[in-house]
Amino acid sequence: MEKTISFKLNGRDVSITRNPLSRLLDVLRDDFGMHGVKEGCSEGECGACSILLNGRMVTPCLIPLGAADGQEIMTVEGISATPEGDCVVQAFADGGAVQCGFCIPGMVVAAYSLLKKNPDPTDEDIRLGISGNLCRCTGYDLIVESIKLAARRGRDLWKK
């Protein structure tokens, strides 16, 4: 059974006719080419596919396409094109947050989501904010430092 599902993707109205039980992750990657949305575990555990659904961070590997109907989705592609998202990307690059990079798009989404809500986070807030995103390379310290850097550099951006 196919249905037409419409939603906002990175600020653009889109629609697609598919089985509404398809994984949102597959639709974003295969039909909309959002390859920054990474599949790391397929069970909502690693956070590599993190996106924002109506501003809330979710893992689309666990979400059926139908749940996106009429909603707003931001992926790392859309987020990094905003001034705030770019601030996170640049801070990650300068702060040494990136190694193999596979978890990083999800981390950028997590950092953006955190700073939007809490522009002045403590180390503990940051660690909690990225605790749903697994990284095997960095030991997290430089990711935490980079998010602090993004908070500092983007002070006015985040407080808008």
Place this chain on the structure above:
Amino acid sequence: MTTDDISKSVRRIDAVSKSNGSIKYMCDYELPDYLWARLVRSSIPRGTIREIHLPDLPEGYRFVSARDIPAGGQNQLSMIANDWRCFADGDVRYVGETIGILCGPDKTVLEDLYEKIKIDYEEAECAVTIDEGLACKGGAFVNGDNIHCRLKLEKGENVDDVFARADKVVEETVETGYQEHVYLETNAAACKKIGSKYQFLASCQCPFYIRKSVAPILGIKPEDIVVQQTTTGGAFGGKEHFPDVLCGPLLLAAYVTGRGVKIVFDREEDIEFSVKRHPSKVVFKTALDRNGDILAMDSKVYYNVGAYLASSFVVLQRGCFHVAGCYEFPSFRTEGFGVATNTFPSCAFRGFGAPQTLFAVETHMCHIAEMYGRDPLELKSKYFIKQGGVTSTNGRVVERVMIPEMLEQVLVASDYCRKAREYKPGSGRGIGISFYNHGGAFTGNGESAIIKARFRLKKYKDGHVELFCGQTEMGQGFHTILPKIAAHVLEIPREMVIFDDPNTDRVPDSGPTAASRSTMIVGYLCEKAAKLAKERYKTEDEFEIETQYEHPEGYPWDQSSFQGYAYIGYGWGVCAVEVEVDPCTGEVTTLGVWSSHDCGRLIDELIVHGQTNGGIMQGLGWASTEVLDNVKGHFKQTSISDYIIPTSMDYPKQECFYVDNPYQWGPSGAKGMGELVFNGSAAAYIDALSRAIGKRISSIPCPTERVMDLMLHGEGLDSALNAAH
């Protein structure tokens, strides 16, 4: 910008494209005309295949197996040993052994067909653990005794003579478990015949390994195969040889179907059916004088190799070369055994055999000290090896050993001495400390006799310089490091240096991206080439320079007896960990992690810092939560929700220190460091934890449930170790 101070951090060249999601990993290539493939595997650990029942395959779908190998081809993967079969044929030797590869155009249909394949077996009794392998449970299946490989090393006075006159001889067994790599990007590869050559795209560490390993399956030359590495989302050794296991069947499927064929593992498949760190068992027998000082140390090192040898003899060798740790004992002997079991073959994992024996010797030393009421640090300090000291292979340490300076940094930062004194055993708080090293690059004369690394630098008319070698970026930062080395010598902006993911048709074989050798060996070849290019750069429009590895004179090695200079440059490390344990739940909170490392001169401070953080944390995971059980040949933890790796909440911010100890044969004085930083945190953590609960811990992992159990039933720290029989 020119890089005048080599250690000063620069922005990684891949940082932005990895952060905004624009860089392509293997799973991001669309390859619409390629068939999807699924490996069909053994579901039993040992037995014979009676019959394979395939469903009716629609047009365009194929099942490919050993019987499709053309005349002149061989059913083997040519790794370091050639015993790992590409396809099980007749019998199966471990759960997950590839029996065939099913391919077809539609992924969903393929999945459905895959589920309908039924294989009848005649199951035999299997050996899973080291002890079962040694006991030849179910009958030996390798060499008549299930010993894949063995070696023996001796140094100083015969240990048996020392045992005869020692005040006390104690025995202890230290064990370590499986560890899964959990690179965030699962294994993936694709193969298609384009023109006269088979072209691979692969997430991998060693593109030249793949070529060499799979070519014999079709009876073709390695040069008939091209491997293009794709951006690799973590590897840690798990993509050193293992990609061959996917690429062999893919090659045959591409040959049989005449189509492109691709595989992307899902996570469950990747954990359940991939190589792991070798489980180990080290049995020490140590002679002591009346104060508990060490007179001689003997050890038997057993590694669970699994069903096939592949690269494991080299892993075992490195294990045995590191079982003396950072110490020089007056008399020393070790024997290593690679044990065959009906389990997925074990393979490379960051440290390559060294972490197991380093954990073992550090832990054993702690237990000897505690048995005599001594601080482990005080005992260990008596035996630190120094420059010129004789190693376990009767070579010498060539470089200055800066352990005293590193120790001082860690002691000051961690306040170890006060804490070690004040936290009483069993008080719920503990601090531990460990010492470790890692021999850089291939053992002995391996770099000159086997690898023979070649490197090429090319200058273009527009002033750009391109670097050519087989080294891969897998997260460690080499794509930033190598151009930095060249730019530093040539005094040109780093942006003028091009260095792409390797393609085996474009680059010379500079050896694998493994053994902490990339910066130390290939980086040095790059520095050498850049030095040769420097004058010509200003005057000539276009030219190429090739450099080749030359082993420094005067450091002999005999590979048949394992005698001589096993490594001419070591990385060194000191790590301290402080923990607090909840007396009711056994939950461990890590309060501090301090480390100091000697990796020569740092090529890039931030990259080294990131490697240190990640390596230490991976070691802490190995010691604590990363439980991976194998029951009847099946791994019981098959997802990230039951195989527990550290999150951002589990450990505090680390404090990292370095000493500057330039290495004479490394670029700007750099040595290897990617593995070193893994090698010590497990021992420091377990030392701290055992002091906190006042109980001896002789095996890892040690998750919360085991901490509880030890608190209730464990042996006290001051109890005597078993006397040797």
